[in-house]
Amino acid sequence: MTRQRITLLTPLALLGLLAGLVDLSHGSARADEDYYMQELLTRERINQFQEKPVASIPDRHEPPSPKPAKKGTKGKADSSRQTKTTANSKAVKTANKKAEKTKKGALKTPNSISEGEGQHNSIKEECPPMGLETSKIDDFQLHASTTKRYGLGAHRGRLNIQAGIYEDDLYDGAWCAGRDDPLQWFEVDARRLTKFTGVITQGRSSLWSSDWVTSYKVMVSNDSHTWITLKNGSQDMIFTGNREKEIPVRNIFPVPVLARYIRVNPRSWFRNGHICMRVEILGCPMPDPNNYYHRRNEVITTDDLDFRHHSYKDMRQLMKVVNEMCPNITRIYNIGKSHSGLKLYAIEISDNPGEHEVGEPEFRYTAGSHGNEVLGRELLLLLMQFMCLEYLSGNQRIRHLVEETRIHLLPSINPDGYEKAFEVGSELSGWSLGRWSSDGIDIHHNFPDLNSILWEAEVKKWIPRKMFNHHVPIPEWYLFKNASVAVETRALIAWMEKLPFVLGGNIQGGELVVTFPYDKTRSLGVGREQTPTPDDHSFRWLAFSYASTHRLMTAAKQRVCHTEDFAKEDGTINGALWHTAAGSMNDFSYLHTNCFELSMYVGCDKFPHESELPEEWENNRESLLVFMEQVHRGIKGVVRDLQGRGIANATISVEGISHDIRTASDGDYWRLLNPGEYRVTARAKGYSLSSKKCEVGYEMGATTCNFFIGRTNLSRIKEIMERFNKQPIKVPVRQLQTRRSRESRKETQ
Numbered sequence: 001m002t003r004q005r006i007t008l009l010t011p012l013a014l015l016g017l018l019a020g021l022v023d024l025s026h027g028s029a030r031a032d033e034d035y036y037m038q039e040l041l042t043r044e045r046i047n048q049f050q051e052k053p054v055a056s057i058p059d060r061h062e063p064p065s066p067k068p069a070k071k072g073t074k075g076k077a078d079s080s081r082q083t084k085t086t087a088n089s090k091a092v093k094t095a096n097k098k099a100e101k102t103k104k105g106a107l108k109t110p111n112s113i114s115e116g117e118g119q120h121n122s123i124k125e126e127c128p129p130m131g132l133e134t135s136k137i138d139d140f141q142l143h144a145s146t147t148k149r150y151g152l153g154a155h156r157g158r159l160n161i162q163a164g165i166y167e168d169d170l171y172d173g174a175w176c177a178g179r180d181d182p183l184q185w186f187e188v189d190a191r192r193l194t195k196f197t198g199v200i201t202q203g204r205s206s207l208w209s210s211d212w213v214t215s216y217k218v219m220v221s222n223d224s225h226t227w228i229t230l231k232n233g234s235q236d237m238i239f240t241g242n243r244e245k246e247i248p249v250r251n252i253f254p255v256p257v258l259a260r261y262i263r264v265n266p267r268s269w270f271r272n273g274h275i276c277m278r279v280e281i282l283g284c285p286m287p288d289p290n291n292y293y294h295r296r297n298e299v300i301t302t303d304d305l306d307f308r309h310h311s312y313k314d315m316r317q318l319m320k321v322v323n324e325m326c327p328n329i330t331r332i333y334n335i336g337k338s339h340s341g342l343k344l345y346a347i348e349i350s351d352n353p354g355e356h357e358v359g360e361p362e363f364r365y366t367a368g369s370h371g372n373e374v375l376g377r378e379l380l381l382l383l384m385q386f387m388c389l390e391y392l393s394g395n396q397r398i399r400h401l402v403e404e405t406r407i408h409l410l411p412s413i414n415p416d417g418y419e420k421a422f423e424v425g426s427e428l429s430g431w432s433l434g435r436w437s438s439d440g441i442d443i444h445h446n447f448p449d450l451n452s453i454l455w456e457a458e459v460k461k462w463i464p465r466k467m468f469n470h471h472v473p474i475p476e477w478y479l480f481k482n483a484s485v486a487v488e489t490r491a492l493i494a495w496m497e498k499l500p501f502v503l504g505g506n507i508q509g510g511e512l513v514v515t516f517p518y519d520k521t522r523s524l525g526v527g528r529e530q531t532p533t534p535d536d537h538s539f540r541w542l543a544f545s546y547a548s549t550h551r552l553m554t555a556a557k558q559r560v561c562h563t564e565d566f567a568k569e570d571g572t573i574n575g576a577l578w579h580t581a582a583g584s585m586n587d588f589s590y591l592h593t594n595c596f597e598l599s600m601y602v603g604c605d606k607f608p609h610e611s612e613l614p615e616e617w618e619n620n621r622e623s624l625l626v627f628m629e630q631v632h633r634g635i636k637g638v639v640r641d642l643q644g645r646g647i648a649n650a651t652i653s654v655e656g657i658s659h660d661i662r663t664a665s666d667g668d669y670w671r672l673l674n675p676g677e678y679r680v681t682a683r684a685k686g687y688s689l690s691s692k693k694c695e696v697g698y699e700m701g702a703t704t705c706n707f708f709i710g711r712t713n714l715s716r717i718k719e720i721m722e723r724f725n726k727q728p729i730k731v732p733v734r735q736l737q738t739r740r741s742r743e744s745r746k747e748t749q
Helices: 011-020 031-049 090-094 097-106 292-297 312-325 375-393 396-404 415-424 450-459 487-498 536-547 585-592 610-632 713-723 733-748
Strands: 003-005 056-058 142-144 186-202 213-221 249-269 276-285 330-337 343-349 362-367 406-410 501-508 511-516 572-574 596-603 635-640 651-654 657-662 668-671 676-683 690-696
Touching: 186 213, 249 276, 312 330, 312 343, 312 375, 312 415, 330 487, 343 375, 343 487, 362 375, 362 610, 375 396, 375 406, 375 501, 375 596, 375 610, 396 610, 450 585, 487 585, 501 585, 501 610, 511 536, 536 572, 536 596, 536 610, 585 596, 596 610, 635 676, 651 668, 657 668
Parallel strands: 362 406, 362 501, 501 596, 511 572
Antiparallel strands: 003 056, 142 186, 186 249, 186 276, 213 249, 330 343, 343 406, 511 596, 635 668, 651 657, 651 676, 676 690
């Protein structure tokens, strides 16, 4: 294999190189650019006395090596991520055969063919992202020629990074050069020999500025001193950049380049803007068992699961395979349809699927309300595989969960949006493609605003005389057919009202934090403030149970995803303190049903490359299980009448907490509480109330608190009157006269 060595450039060659930079769309170099000339000459003199290791670039006519991991786009699933097949998981793997056939045929699509001038057509090689967006590449690996200010430094030049509403000096939405000239560069140090295959770029995330790079060169080096520019024949290769600031643009190199360092050198930019970029580098690290940085960051899973992105059809097939593997503990059903007619499939995992068992709490995980936040969808598909396989293998922890809990997993609330993002691919869907439903609605914030109704009633002192502090009714206007309510939202509400859920988590992406209600600020016109629920202590514990067992949410070394450092709050935050949002799924669930609902933002990258899925599974697996187990914390029991019959819709009140719950159709209830001693009261219409002390311990498992309540005298009278159509009992006149005469005789005697 022939290789072209990087040679040291002489000062004359450097002068020629800089002279060539003058002939650009942005004019000639200015006098203050002597700084760059001096830096290059200084490095040349140093290199004359100190020999450095040099990188090598494959010969342009060298045939490409076998194709590595492909991007997570439709029809390009990465079979290399699938681990060896075991007896229990063989059925899961068979669900991928059709996708594998599609993948093999997709390798020769027109987009994969190099048609550069003076080159023969060949399949372009593409490696997975190195991890600027996911933060696998840390801040110390990013460098730049100049920086406008700290908040626009190289550490902010990450694909899809978001700026705050109010831009400041700390968290802005790109790397921006200190000067707008063609000598600027953005550099990534891979810290090991890497096969670079492409670059993805975006403009600056900003509500107020329009900055992006329209063309650029790429340079590589092995020592950060001597650089070689990628060429198209004898000319430097110019790559087309962005046409606007949000849609990512990917450029694949005609031939992979082997080096340690890579630079992106902007050559032109938006006329009315500045040099600003967000970048992702595609690269395959070369095998190096002695590389410390690689060993330190490497995460390997031992679970034999289907680690790939699933289309709607693939998802349905996988759920079917899981059901066939574990028919005794799983059931597939749908809660409705999306706007485009796709069924919203859920899978139930229980020792008695299809039945609500008295005393057994119901738990739910949902994902994909924002269709482009796909990590949650894949985590739930992995979770259902994992629980099935572990149950079959005799894992006692999983068996206990399955036998004592009725678990529901709804992996894709917004399948229409997901299909849009999936078709484009993981790194090219940007920040918002597929977020909304087909009719343009944000499903997660499409629920009725019950907070305002409750708070207004509290101000008017209607509670509990005119209105309850729980099960707040849905306003009539929301139920109209012409209301701006997504069909997916209506399906969710019907599902939430039908089943007596106790605890739920909706999995989202784009951040590393767990949020808990309330999500709407109580003060009018305030964008963010602490707005706790009456169950704030319980919600904080539930949030912490997930965040503290996640591999990254509370890690001190974890960098900020975008603008908020949630690690200072143990990876949790009150939703309204983050940003106010009316009509959230979390607030609605708490105020309209018994279910405590939280949001888990499980990764900086909304749509990670499928090569990242094994590590993301390891990041979240323990958290997913621990949070499910919290459904057994607090008190539980059954409210019965004196004949032993369960009483539905009885109210359970806890002294000191102004939020009640209700019993299910069989009279059973579950009340999530932190450890402590509580006075609990059970009451129902027509029955006398009953109170008792219930103690919640620190060990896992809810404390049983049963209640027996009898009918009140008033309710008995009303029952008798209703039996006679609310009329007084009529007595014949003769019987009445006889009775009076007898009474008068007794008085005279």
